[in-house]
Amino acid sequence: MKPDEALCQRVLNRVTECMALAARHTGRDFDPPTVRFNQRGRIAGSAWLERWELRFNPVLLADNEADFMADIIPHEVTHLVAFACFGKVKPHGREWQHIMRSVFGLEPRTRHRLNTARVAPTFAYDCGCRRHQLSLRRHNKVQRGKQRYQCLHCNTLLSLSVTDTTRRKVP
Ligand SMILES: [Zn+2]
Ligand SMILES: [Zn+2]
Secondary structure: OOOOOHHHHHHHHHHOOOOOOOHHHHEEEEEEEOOOOOOOOOOEEEEEOOOOOOOOHHHHHHHHHHHHHHHHHHHHHHHHHHHHOOOOOOOOOOHHHHHHHHHHOOOOOOOOOOOOOOOOOEEEEEOOOOOOEEEEHHHHHHHHOOOOOOOOOOOOOEEEEOOOOOOOOOO
């Protein structure tokens, strides 16, 4: 899946803006990085230091644009800036945290809180007392008869909910 062109352009603009902000703060010039939209899985984005490249997850981007603009893009840009200024340092170490705070005024968080429903679907299962959400991996094990899961509260075996409307296929 590729995000639409207007969205790609907004991401590129934000990357440019972040790089310019970092350049102003550090008094250095940075080449514009290559930006790709091929990050898979639950990962929102990644920074490839030697390649000077940023990769963003198109599915998460489409569902969480505001978080990308406010947090994910500055986060990944900061990895590049830290590399340019300090060389190979700990990915979320002191240098990275310092740039996040001083350049972008952001709390240096390392885990995103995005809606991952479409990249990491869950499956509803019922016991005798409540609704459980199983990961795709666990769901597949149950469906292949390789594993059974029991509710810790009522000790009933979980079975796939027949009333579940949130279940979807992996895109
Ligand atoms: Zn990071
Ligand atoms: Zn139960």
